[in-house]
Amino acid sequence: MTRPHLSIVPKPAEDATAGEGPSLPIEGNLPLQAEMPFAVVQGEPLTQLPRDLYIPPQALEVFLEAFEGPLDLLLYLIRRQNLDILDIPLADITRQYMDYIGMMNELQLELAGEYLVMAATLAEIKSRMLLPRSAEATTDEADPRAELVRRLQEYERYKQAAESIDHLPRLERDTWVASAPSDVYRPVSSLPKVSLQEMIVAFREVVARAQMFAHHHVQRERLSVRARMTDILATVEGDGFAEFTRLFRAEEGRMGVTVTFMAILELVREGLLDLVQTEVYGPLHVRRANRPPVRAVPDLPAEGAAAAVAAGSVEDDTIAPLPDGLDDDDLDDDLDHEDEGIA
Amino acid sequence: MNEDHVRNVVEAALLAAGRPLSIAELAQLFDEDARPTTDGLREALARIAADHEGRAVELREVASGFRLQVRAEFGREVSRLWPERPQRYSRALLETLALIAYRQPITRSEIESVRGVSVNPNIVKTLMERNWVRVVGHRDVPGRPELLGTTRDFLDYFGLADLDDLPPLAELKAMADLNPQLVLPVAVEGVDGEEPLLPALAPDAPAPDAPTA
Numbered sequence: 001m002t003r004p005h006l007s008i009v010p011k012p013a014e015d016a017t018a019g020e021g022p023s024l025p026i027e028g029n030l031p032l033q034a035e036m037p038f039a040v041v042q043g044e045p046l047t048q049l050p051r052d053l054y055i056p057p058q059a060l061e062v063f064l065e066a067f068e069g070p071l072d073l074l075l076y077l078i079r080r081q082n083l084d085i086l087d088i089p090l091a092d093i094t095r096q097y098m099d100y101i102g103m104m105n106e107l108q109l110e111l112a113g114e115y116l117v118m119a120a121t122l123a124e125i126k127s128r129m130l131l132p133r134s135a136e137a138t139t140d141e142a143d144p145r146a147e148l149v150r151r152l153q154e155y156e157r158y159k160q161a162a163e164s165i166d167h168l169p170r171l172e173r174d175t176w177v178a179s180a181p182s183d184v185y186r187p188v189s190s191l192p193k194v195s196l197q198e199m200i201v202a203f204r205e206v207v208a209r210a211q212m213f214a215h216h217h218v219q220r221e222r223l224s225v226r227a228r229m230t231d232i233l234a235t236v237e238g239d240g241f242a243e244f245t246r247l248f249r250a251e252e253g254r255m256g257v258t259v260t261f262m263a264i265l266e267l268v269r270e271g272l273l274d275l276v277q278t279e280v281y282g283p284l285h286v287r288r289a290n291r292p293p294v295r296a297v298p299d300l301p302a303e304g305a306a307a308a309v310a311a312g313s314v315e316d317d318t319i320a321p322l323p324d325g326l327d328d329d330d331l332d333d334d335l336d337h338e339d340e341g342i343a
Numbered sequence: 344m345n346e347d348h349v350r351n352v353v354e355a356a357l358l359a360a361g362r363p364l365s366i367a368e369l370a371q372l373f374d375e376d377a378r379p380t381t382d383g384l385r386e387a388l389a390r391i392a393a394d395h396e397g398r399a400v401e402l403r404e405v406a407s408g409f410r411l412q413v414r415a416e417f418g419r420e421v422s423r424l425w426p427e428r429p430q431r432y433s434r435a436l437l438e439t440l441a442l443i444a445y446r447q448p449i450t451r452s453e454i455e456s457v458r459g460v461s462v463n464p465n466i467v468k469t470l471m472e473r474n475w476v477r478v479v480g481h482r483d484v485p486g487r488p489e490l491l492g493t494t495r496d497f498l499d500y501f502g503l504a505d506l507d508d509l510p511p512l513a514e515l516k517a518m519a520d521l522n523p524q525l526v527l528p529v530a531v532e533g534v535d536g537e538e539p540l541l542p543a544l545a546p547d548a549p550a551p552d553a554p555t556a
Contacts, residue, residue, distance in 0.1 A: 066434075068435055068460060069458055069460035070459050070460075071458065072459070085516070086516055114460050114461075150515075151457075151459070153516065154515070155458060155459060156513070157512050157515065158441045158442050158445065158457055158458070159434075159438060160513050161441040161444075161509075161510065161512055161513075162434065162438040163437070164510035165437055165501065165509070165510070166432065167510075168503070170500060170501055170502070173418065173429035173430075174415040174422075175412045175414070175415050175418060175502065176412060176413045177361050177362060177410050177411070178357075178400045178410075178411035178412055178413060179358055179359070179361030179411075180359065
Protein backbone atom coordinates (compact mmCIF):
# COMPACT_ATOMS: atom_id res chain seq x y z
CA MET A 1 0.00 0.00 0.00
CA THR A 2 1.51 3.28 -0.99
CA ARG A 3 1.04 6.39 1.00
CA PRO A 4 -0.40 8.98 -1.31
CA HIS A 5 -0.27 11.70 1.28
CA LEU A 6 3.41 11.43 1.74
CA SER A 7 4.08 11.88 -1.93
CA ILE A 8 2.70 15.35 -1.66
CA VAL A 9 5.65 16.53 0.31
CA PRO A 10 8.25 16.80 -2.43
CA LYS A 11 5.79 18.31 -4.83
CA PRO A 12 5.30 21.93 -3.75
CA ALA A 13 8.11 23.30 -5.88
CA GLU A 14 6.74 21.66 -8.97
CA ASP A 15 3.27 22.73 -8.12
CA ALA A 16 4.35 26.26 -7.67
CA THR A 17 5.58 26.36 -11.23
CA ALA A 18 2.43 24.74 -12.33
CA GLY A 19 0.47 27.44 -10.63
CA GLU A 20 2.25 30.03 -12.68
CA GLY A 21 1.27 28.41 -15.91
CA PRO A 22 -0.30 30.73 -18.40
CA SER A 23 -3.82 29.47 -18.07
CA LEU A 24 -3.97 29.05 -14.34
CA PRO A 25 -4.59 31.68 -11.75
CA ILE A 26 -2.27 31.94 -8.82
CA GLU A 27 -4.77 31.45 -6.10
CA GLY A 28 -2.41 29.83 -3.67
CA ASN A 29 -0.59 33.04 -2.92
CA LEU A 30 -3.41 34.37 -0.84
CA PRO A 31 -2.94 32.75 2.52
CA LEU A 32 -6.47 32.77 3.83
CA GLN A 33 -8.07 31.86 0.60
CA ALA A 34 -10.10 28.73 0.83
CA GLU A 35 -9.06 27.55 -2.59
CA MET A 36 -6.28 25.08 -2.75
CA PRO A 37 -3.21 25.40 -4.87
CA PHE A 38 -3.22 23.07 -7.81
CA ALA A 39 -0.95 20.74 -5.97
CA VAL A 40 -3.77 18.72 -4.49
CA VAL A 41 -6.88 17.42 -6.07
CA GLN A 42 -8.93 15.29 -3.75
CA GLY A 43 -5.85 14.64 -1.70
CA GLU A 44 -3.98 13.43 -4.75
CA PRO A 45 -0.97 15.26 -6.11
CA LEU A 46 -1.47 16.81 -9.46
CA THR A 47 1.42 15.71 -11.61
CA GLN A 48 0.68 17.61 -14.77
CA LEU A 49 -1.30 20.55 -15.93
CA PRO A 50 -4.77 19.90 -17.20
CA ARG A 51 -4.54 20.24 -20.93
CA ASP A 52 -8.18 20.77 -21.75
CA LEU A 53 -8.86 24.18 -20.35
CA TYR A 54 -9.59 25.53 -23.76
CA ILE A 55 -12.28 24.39 -26.13
CA PRO A 56 -12.22 25.60 -29.70
CA PRO A 57 -15.25 27.73 -30.52
CA GLN A 58 -16.37 25.41 -33.30
CA ALA A 59 -16.75 22.64 -30.82
CA LEU A 60 -18.54 24.95 -28.46
CA GLU A 61 -21.25 25.70 -30.90
CA VAL A 62 -22.21 22.08 -31.03
CA PHE A 63 -22.90 21.54 -27.41
CA LEU A 64 -23.69 24.96 -26.02
CA GLU A 65 -27.32 24.33 -26.69
CA ALA A 66 -27.04 21.00 -24.97
CA PHE A 67 -26.71 22.58 -21.55
CA GLU A 68 -29.76 22.45 -19.40
CA GLY A 69 -28.97 25.70 -17.68
CA PRO A 70 -26.27 27.53 -15.77
CA LEU A 71 -25.90 24.79 -13.15
CA ASP A 72 -25.42 22.22 -15.87
CA LEU A 73 -22.81 24.34 -17.59
CA LEU A 74 -20.98 24.99 -14.35
CA LEU A 75 -21.08 21.34 -13.46
CA TYR A 76 -19.70 20.49 -16.85
CA LEU A 77 -16.79 22.88 -16.40
CA ILE A 78 -16.01 21.39 -13.02
CA ARG A 79 -16.32 17.78 -14.10
CA ARG A 80 -14.36 18.27 -17.29
CA GLN A 81 -11.34 19.19 -15.25
CA ASN A 82 -11.93 16.55 -12.63
CA LEU A 83 -12.23 19.22 -9.99
CA ASP A 84 -13.76 18.43 -6.65
CA ILE A 85 -17.18 19.92 -6.48
CA LEU A 86 -16.52 20.77 -2.85
CA ASP A 87 -13.45 22.76 -3.70
CA ILE A 88 -14.05 24.80 -6.79
CA PRO A 89 -11.27 27.14 -7.93
CA LEU A 90 -13.68 29.99 -8.33
CA ALA A 91 -11.65 32.52 -10.27
CA ASP A 92 -10.78 29.95 -12.87
CA ILE A 93 -14.26 28.58 -13.20
CA THR A 94 -15.79 32.03 -13.28
CA ARG A 95 -13.49 33.07 -16.06
CA GLN A 96 -14.32 29.99 -18.09
CA TYR A 97 -17.97 30.44 -17.39
CA MET A 98 -17.79 34.01 -18.64
CA ASP A 99 -15.98 32.81 -21.76
CA TYR A 100 -18.91 30.57 -22.50
CA ILE A 101 -21.38 33.33 -21.88
CA GLY A 102 -19.46 35.58 -24.24
CA MET A 103 -19.40 32.80 -26.78
CA MET A 104 -23.11 32.33 -26.50
CA ASN A 105 -23.60 36.03 -27.08
CA GLU A 106 -21.35 35.96 -30.09
CA LEU A 107 -23.20 33.06 -31.56
CA GLN A 108 -26.36 34.96 -30.83
CA LEU A 109 -27.80 32.08 -28.95
CA GLU A 110 -30.70 33.25 -26.97
CA LEU A 111 -29.20 33.67 -23.57
CA ALA A 112 -31.56 32.85 -20.78
CA GLY A 113 -31.49 35.30 -17.91
CA GLU A 114 -30.55 32.47 -15.57
CA TYR A 115 -27.08 32.32 -17.10
CA LEU A 116 -26.44 35.96 -16.29
CA VAL A 117 -27.72 35.57 -12.76
CA MET A 118 -25.24 32.76 -12.27
CA ALA A 119 -22.41 34.89 -13.62
CA ALA A 120 -23.26 37.57 -11.10
CA THR A 121 -23.47 34.97 -8.35
CA LEU A 122 -20.03 33.62 -9.19
CA ALA A 123 -18.51 37.08 -9.15
CA GLU A 124 -20.19 37.84 -5.86
CA ILE A 125 -18.90 34.67 -4.23
CA LYS A 126 -15.43 35.31 -5.52
CA SER A 127 -15.40 38.81 -4.11
CA ARG A 128 -16.60 37.59 -0.76
CA MET A 129 -13.82 35.03 -0.70
CA LEU A 130 -11.26 37.70 -1.28
CA LEU A 131 -12.25 39.46 1.90
CA PRO A 132 -9.95 38.49 4.73
CA ARG A 133 -11.53 36.42 7.41
CA SER A 134 -10.40 36.12 10.97
CA ALA A 135 -8.69 32.90 11.96
CA GLU A 136 -11.44 31.55 14.19
CA ALA A 137 -14.05 32.39 11.63
CA THR A 138 -12.59 30.03 9.07
CA THR A 139 -13.97 27.04 10.87
CA ASP A 140 -17.48 27.96 11.84
CA GLU A 141 -18.32 30.65 9.33
CA ALA A 142 -19.79 29.17 6.26
CA ASP A 143 -17.66 29.06 3.17
CA PRO A 144 -19.05 31.63 0.70
CA ARG A 145 -19.21 28.85 -1.83
CA ALA A 146 -21.39 26.66 0.37
CA GLU A 147 -24.70 27.67 -1.14
CA LEU A 148 -23.42 27.28 -4.67
CA VAL A 149 -21.94 23.89 -3.83
CA ARG A 150 -25.22 22.83 -2.30
CA ARG A 151 -27.12 23.81 -5.43
CA LEU A 152 -24.62 22.15 -7.71
CA GLN A 153 -24.72 18.95 -5.75
CA GLU A 154 -28.48 19.00 -5.57
CA TYR A 155 -28.73 19.51 -9.29
CA GLU A 156 -26.16 16.83 -10.01
CA ARG A 157 -28.09 14.39 -7.87
CA TYR A 158 -31.20 14.75 -9.98
CA LYS A 159 -29.21 14.87 -13.16
CA GLN A 160 -27.83 11.48 -12.23
CA ALA A 161 -31.24 10.30 -11.12
CA ALA A 162 -32.58 11.28 -14.53
CA GLU A 163 -29.88 9.17 -16.13
CA SER A 164 -30.72 6.25 -13.86
CA ILE A 165 -34.37 6.55 -14.80
CA ASP A 166 -33.37 6.60 -18.43
CA HIS A 167 -31.47 3.37 -17.88
CA LEU A 168 -34.35 1.58 -16.25
CA PRO A 169 -35.72 -1.13 -18.49
CA ARG A 170 -38.62 0.57 -20.09
CA LEU A 171 -41.71 -0.76 -21.75
CA GLU A 172 -41.66 -0.53 -25.52
CA ARG A 173 -37.93 0.02 -25.53
CA ASP A 174 -36.34 -2.73 -23.47
CA THR A 175 -39.19 -4.96 -22.55
CA TRP A 176 -42.65 -5.85 -23.73
CA VAL A 177 -45.52 -7.39 -21.90
CA ALA A 178 -45.76 -11.00 -22.93
CA SER A 179 -49.12 -12.05 -24.17
CA ALA A 180 -50.65 -15.00 -25.90
CA PRO A 181 -54.12 -13.77 -26.58
CA SER A 182 -56.67 -16.33 -27.48
CA ASP A 183 -59.55 -15.37 -29.68
CA VAL A 184 -61.65 -18.10 -28.17
CA TYR A 185 -62.38 -15.98 -25.17
CA ARG A 186 -62.94 -12.80 -27.02
CA PRO A 187 -66.22 -11.79 -28.51
CA VAL A 188 -65.84 -11.59 -32.22
CA SER A 189 -66.20 -7.98 -33.01
CA SER A 190 -65.92 -7.69 -36.73
CA LEU A 191 -68.23 -4.83 -37.38
CA PRO A 192 -70.08 -4.74 -40.65
CA LYS A 193 -69.13 -2.01 -43.02
CA VAL A 194 -71.58 0.79 -43.29
CA SER A 195 -72.53 1.41 -46.85
CA LEU A 196 -73.61 4.74 -48.15
CA GLN A 197 -76.98 3.27 -49.04
CA GLU A 198 -77.62 2.44 -45.44
CA MET A 199 -76.71 5.92 -44.42
CA ILE A 200 -79.08 7.34 -46.95
CA VAL A 201 -81.83 5.05 -45.80
CA ALA A 202 -81.25 6.10 -42.25
CA PHE A 203 -81.21 9.69 -43.30
CA ARG A 204 -84.42 9.29 -45.22
CA GLU A 205 -86.09 8.04 -42.09
CA VAL A 206 -84.90 11.10 -40.30
CA VAL A 207 -86.18 13.33 -43.05
CA ALA A 208 -89.49 11.54 -42.96
CA ARG A 209 -89.69 12.11 -39.27
CA ALA A 210 -88.64 15.68 -39.69
CA GLN A 211 -91.55 16.30 -41.99
CA MET A 212 -93.91 15.38 -39.21
CA PHE A 213 -92.48 18.26 -37.29
CA ALA A 214 -92.85 20.61 -40.16
CA HIS A 215 -95.28 22.83 -38.32
CA HIS A 216 -93.10 23.26 -35.33
CA HIS A 217 -91.27 26.40 -34.61
CA VAL A 218 -88.15 26.84 -36.67
CA GLN A 219 -85.46 29.13 -35.40
CA ARG A 220 -84.63 31.58 -38.09
CA GLU A 221 -80.92 31.35 -37.80
CA ARG A 222 -78.07 30.60 -40.08
CA LEU A 223 -77.32 26.93 -39.80
CA SER A 224 -73.67 26.44 -40.36
CA VAL A 225 -72.25 23.06 -41.18
CA ARG A 226 -69.08 23.97 -39.35
CA ALA A 227 -70.92 24.85 -36.18
CA ARG A 228 -72.92 21.68 -36.45
CA MET A 229 -69.74 19.67 -36.86
CA THR A 230 -68.53 21.09 -33.59
CA ASP A 231 -71.83 20.27 -31.92
CA ILE A 232 -71.69 16.70 -33.12
CA LEU A 233 -68.13 16.27 -31.97
CA ALA A 234 -69.11 17.60 -28.58
CA THR A 235 -71.99 15.15 -28.41
CA VAL A 236 -69.73 12.27 -29.23
CA GLU A 237 -67.01 13.51 -26.92
CA GLY A 238 -68.72 12.49 -23.72
CA ASP A 239 -69.61 8.83 -24.00
CA GLY A 240 -67.77 8.27 -27.23
CA PHE A 241 -70.83 6.83 -28.95
CA ALA A 242 -74.02 8.24 -30.23
CA GLU A 243 -76.83 6.73 -32.18
CA PHE A 244 -76.91 8.08 -35.69
CA THR A 245 -80.54 9.12 -35.62
CA ARG A 246 -80.25 10.84 -32.27
CA LEU A 247 -77.81 13.35 -33.68
CA PHE A 248 -80.67 14.84 -35.61
CA ARG A 249 -83.21 17.13 -34.16
CA ALA A 250 -86.27 16.54 -36.20
CA GLU A 251 -87.75 19.80 -34.93
CA GLU A 252 -85.27 21.65 -37.05
CA GLY A 253 -87.02 20.60 -40.16
CA ARG A 254 -85.59 19.44 -43.37
CA MET A 255 -82.90 22.03 -43.60
CA GLY A 256 -81.72 21.42 -40.08
CA VAL A 257 -81.36 17.70 -40.52
CA THR A 258 -79.70 18.20 -43.88
CA VAL A 259 -77.11 20.42 -42.30
CA THR A 260 -76.55 17.82 -39.59
CA PHE A 261 -76.17 15.14 -42.19
CA MET A 262 -73.68 17.22 -44.14
CA ALA A 263 -71.77 17.82 -40.95
CA ILE A 264 -71.59 14.09 -40.24
CA LEU A 265 -70.41 13.35 -43.74
CA GLU A 266 -67.77 16.00 -43.49
CA LEU A 267 -66.57 14.69 -40.14
CA VAL A 268 -66.36 11.18 -41.50
CA ARG A 269 -64.45 12.42 -44.50
CA GLU A 270 -61.99 14.23 -42.28
CA GLY A 271 -61.53 11.07 -40.29
CA LEU A 272 -62.88 12.57 -37.10
CA LEU A 273 -65.85 10.28 -36.85
CA ASP A 274 -66.40 6.62 -37.48
CA LEU A 275 -69.68 5.12 -38.45
CA VAL A 276 -70.25 1.74 -36.93
CA GLN A 277 -72.97 -0.80 -36.85
CA THR A 278 -72.97 -3.43 -34.19
CA GLU A 279 -74.88 -5.89 -36.31
CA VAL A 280 -76.13 -6.09 -39.79
CA TYR A 281 -79.26 -3.94 -40.21
CA GLY A 282 -78.79 -2.73 -36.68
CA PRO A 283 -78.92 0.91 -35.75
CA LEU A 284 -76.08 3.07 -36.99
CA HIS A 285 -73.78 4.57 -34.43
CA VAL A 286 -71.38 7.40 -34.68
CA ARG A 287 -68.15 7.18 -32.81
CA ARG A 288 -65.27 9.53 -32.34
CA ALA A 289 -62.35 8.22 -34.38
CA ASN A 290 -59.18 7.66 -32.43
CA ARG A 291 -56.86 6.91 -35.23
CA PRO A 292 -55.13 9.50 -37.31
CA PRO A 293 -57.34 10.97 -39.98
CA VAL A 294 -57.73 8.44 -42.73
CA ARG A 295 -60.78 7.92 -44.76
CA ALA A 296 -62.95 6.24 -42.22
CA VAL A 297 -65.43 4.87 -44.67
CA PRO A 298 -63.68 4.15 -47.89
CA ASP A 299 -65.40 4.95 -51.11
CA LEU A 300 -67.69 7.36 -49.45
CA PRO A 301 -68.09 10.16 -51.94
CA ALA A 302 -69.06 12.73 -49.40
CA GLU A 303 -69.78 15.57 -51.74
CA GLY A 304 -71.61 13.41 -54.16
CA ALA A 305 -73.70 11.92 -51.46
CA ALA A 306 -74.50 15.28 -50.09
CA ALA A 307 -75.57 16.49 -53.43
CA ALA A 308 -77.66 13.42 -54.01
CA VAL A 309 -79.32 13.59 -50.67
CA ALA A 310 -80.05 17.21 -50.73
CA ALA A 311 -81.94 16.42 -53.88
CA GLY A 312 -80.48 19.05 -56.04
CA SER A 313 -80.96 21.83 -53.59
CA VAL A 314 -77.23 22.00 -53.05
CA GLU A 315 -75.12 23.07 -55.92
CA ASP A 316 -71.90 23.70 -54.10
CA ASP A 317 -69.76 20.72 -53.50
CA THR A 318 -67.78 22.46 -50.83
CA ILE A 319 -69.20 22.04 -47.43
CA ALA A 320 -68.47 25.19 -45.53
CA PRO A 321 -70.46 27.67 -47.52
CA LEU A 322 -73.34 25.30 -47.67
CA PRO A 323 -75.79 27.17 -45.50
CA ASP A 324 -75.74 29.91 -48.04
CA GLY A 325 -75.73 27.49 -50.91
CA LEU A 326 -78.57 25.61 -49.39
CA ASP A 327 -81.03 27.83 -50.98
CA ASP A 328 -83.28 30.03 -49.06
CA ASP A 329 -86.26 28.42 -50.69
CA ASP A 330 -85.93 25.53 -48.33
CA LEU A 331 -85.83 27.76 -45.36
CA ASP A 332 -88.68 29.76 -46.69
CA ASP A 333 -90.64 26.61 -47.26
CA ASP A 334 -90.22 25.71 -43.68
CA LEU A 335 -91.10 29.13 -42.57
CA ASP A 336 -94.16 29.05 -44.75
CA HIS A 337 -95.22 25.87 -43.10
CA GLU A 338 -94.61 27.44 -39.80
CA ASP A 339 -96.75 30.36 -40.72
CA GLU A 340 -99.47 28.06 -41.77
CA GLY A 341 -99.12 26.15 -38.57
CA ILE A 342 -99.42 29.24 -36.51
CA ALA A 343 -102.23 30.58 -38.59
CA MET B 344 -52.85 -31.05 -8.70
CA ASN B 345 -55.09 -28.22 -7.60
CA GLU B 346 -51.99 -26.13 -7.18
CA ASP B 347 -51.00 -26.89 -10.72
CA HIS B 348 -54.40 -25.76 -11.84
CA VAL B 349 -54.12 -22.45 -10.00
CA ARG B 350 -50.67 -21.92 -11.37
CA ASN B 351 -51.79 -22.60 -14.92
CA VAL B 352 -54.89 -20.43 -14.69
CA VAL B 353 -52.79 -17.57 -13.38
CA GLU B 354 -50.24 -17.98 -16.11
CA ALA B 355 -52.92 -18.24 -18.77
CA ALA B 356 -54.63 -15.12 -17.48
CA LEU B 357 -51.39 -13.16 -17.44
CA LEU B 358 -50.73 -14.14 -21.01
CA ALA B 359 -54.26 -13.51 -22.19
CA ALA B 360 -54.49 -10.12 -20.49
CA GLY B 361 -51.25 -8.71 -21.81
CA ARG B 362 -51.23 -6.23 -18.94
CA PRO B 363 -50.42 -6.40 -15.26
CA LEU B 364 -52.99 -8.25 -13.15
CA SER B 365 -53.34 -7.64 -9.44
CA ILE B 366 -53.79 -10.38 -6.87
CA ALA B 367 -57.41 -9.30 -6.48
CA GLU B 368 -58.02 -9.55 -10.21
CA LEU B 369 -56.43 -12.98 -10.31
CA ALA B 370 -58.60 -14.17 -7.41
CA GLN B 371 -61.73 -13.11 -9.28
CA LEU B 372 -60.92 -15.56 -12.04
CA PHE B 373 -61.77 -18.55 -9.87
CA ASP B 374 -65.15 -19.86 -8.87
CA GLU B 375 -66.00 -18.79 -5.39
CA ASP B 376 -65.79 -22.26 -3.90
CA ALA B 377 -62.46 -22.95 -5.56
CA ARG B 378 -60.91 -19.56 -5.02
CA PRO B 379 -57.31 -19.77 -3.81
CA THR B 380 -56.16 -17.60 -0.93
CA THR B 381 -53.87 -14.65 -1.44
CA ASP B 382 -51.03 -16.79 -0.16
CA GLY B 383 -52.00 -19.50 -2.60
CA LEU B 384 -51.91 -17.04 -5.45
CA ARG B 385 -48.57 -15.65 -4.35
CA GLU B 386 -47.24 -19.18 -4.23
CA ALA B 387 -48.52 -19.82 -7.74
CA LEU B 388 -46.85 -16.62 -8.90
CA ALA B 389 -43.62 -17.65 -7.24
CA ARG B 390 -43.77 -20.94 -9.09
CA ILE B 391 -44.39 -19.17 -12.38
CA ALA B 392 -41.43 -16.93 -11.68
CA ALA B 393 -39.25 -19.95 -10.92
CA ASP B 394 -40.45 -21.77 -14.03
CA HIS B 395 -39.38 -18.85 -16.17
CA GLU B 396 -35.89 -18.85 -14.77
CA GLY B 397 -33.48 -18.82 -17.69
CA ARG B 398 -36.23 -18.22 -20.22
CA ALA B 399 -36.86 -15.25 -22.49
CA VAL B 400 -39.80 -14.12 -20.42
CA GLU B 401 -39.86 -13.24 -16.74
CA LEU B 402 -42.54 -12.55 -14.17
CA ARG B 403 -42.33 -9.08 -12.76
CA GLU B 404 -44.29 -7.23 -10.14
CA VAL B 405 -45.06 -3.66 -11.08
CA ALA B 406 -47.35 -1.09 -9.52
CA SER B 407 -50.56 -2.44 -11.05
CA GLY B 408 -49.81 -6.08 -10.38
CA PHE B 409 -47.91 -8.89 -11.99
CA ARG B 410 -47.01 -9.26 -15.61
CA LEU B 411 -44.99 -11.53 -17.79
CA GLN B 412 -42.53 -9.53 -19.81
CA VAL B 413 -39.66 -10.01 -22.18
CA ARG B 414 -36.36 -9.95 -20.37
CA ALA B 415 -34.64 -6.63 -20.98
CA GLU B 416 -31.47 -8.39 -22.11
CA PHE B 417 -33.23 -9.28 -25.34
CA GLY B 418 -34.57 -5.79 -25.85
CA ARG B 419 -31.97 -4.82 -28.39
CA GLU B 420 -32.79 -7.64 -30.75
CA VAL B 421 -36.52 -7.71 -30.14
CA SER B 422 -36.87 -3.99 -30.79
CA ARG B 423 -35.79 -4.63 -34.38
CA LEU B 424 -39.22 -6.06 -34.96
CA TRP B 425 -40.39 -2.49 -35.32
CA PRO B 426 -38.80 -0.24 -37.86
CA GLU B 427 -39.17 2.94 -35.83
CA ARG B 428 -36.76 3.59 -33.01
CA PRO B 429 -38.28 3.83 -29.56
CA GLN B 430 -38.81 7.39 -28.49
CA ARG B 431 -35.88 9.07 -26.81
CA TYR B 432 -36.59 11.55 -24.11
CA SER B 433 -34.64 14.75 -23.71
CA ARG B 434 -32.50 15.39 -20.67
CA ALA B 435 -34.76 18.25 -19.72
CA LEU B 436 -37.74 15.92 -19.70
CA LEU B 437 -35.95 13.21 -17.77
CA GLU B 438 -34.62 15.65 -15.19
CA THR B 439 -38.06 17.10 -14.71
CA LEU B 440 -39.49 13.62 -14.40
CA ALA B 441 -36.77 12.63 -11.94
CA LEU B 442 -37.53 15.61 -9.72
CA ILE B 443 -41.22 14.85 -9.77
CA ALA B 444 -40.59 11.19 -9.04
CA TYR B 445 -38.15 11.69 -6.17
CA ARG B 446 -39.49 14.86 -4.66
CA GLN B 447 -43.22 14.51 -5.17
CA PRO B 448 -45.43 16.26 -4.50
CA ILE B 449 -43.50 19.13 -6.00
CA THR B 450 -44.42 22.45 -7.58
CA ARG B 451 -43.05 23.81 -10.80
CA SER B 452 -41.12 26.51 -8.99
CA GLU B 453 -39.41 23.92 -6.81
CA ILE B 454 -38.36 22.08 -9.95
CA GLU B 455 -37.06 25.34 -11.31
CA SER B 456 -35.01 26.11 -8.24
CA VAL B 457 -33.19 22.79 -8.42
CA ARG B 458 -32.62 22.79 -12.15
CA GLY B 459 -31.80 26.48 -12.33
CA VAL B 460 -33.97 26.99 -15.39
CA SER B 461 -37.64 27.55 -15.88
CA VAL B 462 -39.87 24.57 -16.47
CA ASN B 463 -40.79 24.10 -20.09
CA PRO B 464 -44.59 23.84 -20.17
CA ASN B 465 -44.41 21.42 -23.08
CA ILE B 466 -42.43 18.99 -20.99
CA VAL B 467 -45.03 18.92 -18.25
CA LYS B 468 -47.70 18.58 -20.92
CA THR B 469 -45.90 15.63 -22.50
CA LEU B 470 -45.48 13.97 -19.11
CA MET B 471 -49.17 14.41 -18.43
CA GLU B 472 -50.17 13.15 -21.86
CA ARG B 473 -48.10 10.06 -21.30
CA ASN B 474 -49.99 9.79 -18.04
CA TRP B 475 -46.78 9.57 -16.05
CA VAL B 476 -47.44 12.72 -14.09
CA ARG B 477 -50.59 14.23 -12.69
CA VAL B 478 -51.65 17.07 -10.50
CA VAL B 479 -52.05 15.63 -7.03
CA GLY B 480 -53.11 18.79 -5.26
CA HIS B 481 -52.34 22.41 -4.69
CA ARG B 482 -49.87 23.94 -2.30
CA ASP B 483 -51.59 26.17 0.21
CA VAL B 484 -49.66 29.29 -0.63
CA PRO B 485 -50.64 32.32 -2.67
CA GLY B 486 -51.42 31.30 -6.20
CA ARG B 487 -52.15 27.77 -5.03
CA PRO B 488 -49.55 26.22 -7.35
CA GLU B 489 -50.15 22.74 -8.62
CA LEU B 490 -48.39 19.89 -6.90
CA LEU B 491 -47.16 17.28 -9.32
CA GLY B 492 -46.74 13.60 -8.64
CA THR B 493 -46.17 10.44 -10.60
CA THR B 494 -48.82 7.92 -11.55
CA ARG B 495 -49.11 4.17 -11.44
CA ASP B 496 -48.61 4.16 -15.20
CA PHE B 497 -45.22 5.73 -14.66
CA LEU B 498 -44.20 2.92 -12.33
CA ASP B 499 -45.59 0.29 -14.68
CA TYR B 500 -43.80 1.78 -17.62
CA PHE B 501 -40.45 1.75 -15.91
CA GLY B 502 -41.04 -1.66 -14.36
CA LEU B 503 -41.24 -0.44 -10.77
CA ALA B 504 -43.48 -1.83 -8.06
CA ASP B 505 -43.43 1.36 -6.02
CA LEU B 506 -41.45 4.53 -5.56
CA ASP B 507 -38.99 2.80 -3.25
CA ASP B 508 -37.86 0.86 -6.31
CA LEU B 509 -36.45 3.99 -7.89
CA PRO B 510 -32.68 3.96 -8.19
CA PRO B 511 -31.20 5.47 -5.03
CA LEU B 512 -30.23 9.11 -5.11
CA ALA B 513 -26.56 9.99 -4.78
CA GLU B 514 -25.42 10.98 -1.32
CA LEU B 515 -24.73 14.62 -0.73
CA LYS B 516 -21.22 15.33 0.42
CA ALA B 517 -20.97 17.93 3.12
CA MET B 518 -18.86 20.99 2.69
CA ALA B 519 -17.41 20.19 6.11
CA ASP B 520 -15.47 17.37 4.51
CA LEU B 521 -13.44 20.04 2.88
CA ASN B 522 -12.07 21.57 6.03
CA PRO B 523 -9.41 18.97 6.74
CA GLN B 524 -7.97 19.79 3.36
CA LEU B 525 -7.66 23.42 4.32
CA VAL B 526 -5.22 22.58 7.09
CA LEU B 527 -3.32 20.22 4.89
CA PRO B 528 -0.35 22.55 4.32
CA VAL B 529 0.29 22.39 8.06
CA ALA B 530 0.20 18.64 8.04
CA VAL B 531 2.51 18.52 5.10
CA GLU B 532 5.21 20.05 7.23
CA GLY B 533 5.50 16.72 8.97
CA VAL B 534 8.38 14.50 7.97
CA ASP B 535 8.34 11.49 5.74
CA GLY B 536 7.15 8.35 7.40
CA GLU B 537 4.78 9.99 9.80
CA GLU B 538 1.24 8.95 9.92
CA PRO B 539 -0.94 11.36 7.98
CA LEU B 540 -2.82 13.59 10.33
CA LEU B 541 -5.91 13.58 8.24
CA PRO B 542 -8.35 10.98 7.28
CA ALA B 543 -8.08 10.40 3.61
CA LEU B 544 -10.73 12.06 1.52
CA ALA B 545 -10.58 9.82 -1.46
CA PRO B 546 -12.83 6.85 -0.81
CA ASP B 547 -10.33 4.31 -2.06
CA ALA B 548 -7.42 5.70 -0.12
CA PRO B 549 -6.63 4.10 3.23
CA ALA B 550 -8.62 5.42 6.16
CA PRO B 551 -7.01 6.66 9.40
CA ASP B 552 -5.63 3.19 10.01
CA ALA B 553 -3.04 3.80 7.31
CA PRO B 554 0.31 2.12 7.77
CA THR B 555 2.40 3.82 10.39
CA ALA B 556 5.81 2.58 9.48
